[in-house]
Amino acid sequence: MPLLIGTSLKLYFGRERTSTWSRAVIEDCRTHPAVSEGRVEPFIVPSFLSIPEVAALAEGTPVLVGAQDVHWEEGPYTGEVSAPQLRDFGATLVEIGHAERRRLFGETDETAARKVRAVLAAGLVPLLCVGETERGSAAAAALAGITQLAASLRLALEDGLSGRVIVAYEPVWAIGVAEPAPDAHIRAVCTALRIELDRAGFAADSAVIYGGSAGPGLLGRIAPAAQGLFLGRSAHDPRAMRRILDEALELT
Ligand SMILES: O=C[C@H](O)COP(=O)(O)O
Numbered sequence: 001m002p003l004l005i006g007t008s009l010k011l012y013f014g015r016e017r018t019s020t021w022s023r024a025v026i027e028d029c030r031t032h033p034a035v036s037e038g039r040v041e042p043f044i045v046p047s048f049l050s051i052p053e054v055a056a057l058a059e060g061t062p063v064l065v066g067a068q069d070v071h072w073e074e075g076p077y078t079g080e081v082s083a084p085q086l087r088d089f090g091a092t093l094v095e096i097g098h099a100e101r102r103r104l105f106g107e108t109d110e111t112a113a114r115k116v117r118a119v120l121a122a123g124l125v126p127l128l129c130v131g132e133t134e135r136g137s138a139a140a141a142a143l144a145g146i147t148q149l150a151a152s153l154r155l156a157l158e159d160g161l162s163g164r165v166i167v168a169y170e171p172v173w174a175i176g177v178a179e180p181a182p183d184a185h186i187r188a189v190c191t192a193l194r195i196e197l198d199r200a201g202f203a204a205d206s207a208v209i210y211g212g213s214a215g216p217g218l219l220g221r222i223a224p225a226a227q228g229l230f231l232g233r234s235a236h237d238p239r240a241m242r243r244i245l246d247e248a249l250e251l252t
Pocket residue numbers: 008170174175176177211212213214230231232233234
């Protein structure tokens with residue numbers, strides 16, 4: 001299985017920088033042996049507004065394009081974006097339940113569950129974020145993550161939906177800081193989440209990846225327990241993405 005390596009641009013870049021950055025990163029991905037040999041599946045999650053442009057740039061390459069959020073219904077929901085719209089505009093991944101959306105916009109495991117169901121029903125891939133809020137033991141973090149994962153998959157499983165699911169383990173206390181969580185902590189929690197995800201019976205190419213102040217140098221210390229990286233700030237410099245692709249090539 002290829003490693004998944006990608007980033008959400010959150011709300012960092014405007015139109016022009018998104019475009020310049022995406023061109024550079026997609027070109028690197030197109031030509032890098034880690035990608036062309038199928039060892040890495042890269043992904044980019046820009047703002048909604050840039051999805052059509054980034055999807056057009058990524059066409060014909062293995063780079064997946066995602067959305068940072070979704071609504072679970074269609075109809076009278078002013079300001080929202082639906083899963084079928086995202087599909088029509090070229091997204092294949094949909095991020096759900098990021099810590100910033102939980103903290104700032106009141107999202108819960110229940111709203112995550114509705115979104116996972118809507119995304120799978122539209123034939124898209126949920127990129128579901130889970131992670132404990134406080135720093136503690138790996139055992140407590142694994143239990144919290146498994147509980148969140150089970151709650152977020154509940155509605156999709158009840159409806160008998162299948163497909164690929166990507167889980168991003170992002171301990172909240174390790175997002176936006178100087179260092180990622182300790183390697184052993186990441187490995188232990190990702191392993192526990194992977195067992196739970198496998199138990200749920202989604203597609204074989206489902207994966208658990210790590211995010212939270214991740215950057216060059218980390219992948220070799222946490223793979224294969226983590227099957228990839230969800231990058232934030234470190235990916236703003238396309239050279240960092242390239243370095244991580246180099247590291248993935250050495251590993252696989
Ligand atoms: O979506 C990405 C994560 O929230 C990580 O962001 P960060 O690497 O800037 O901490």
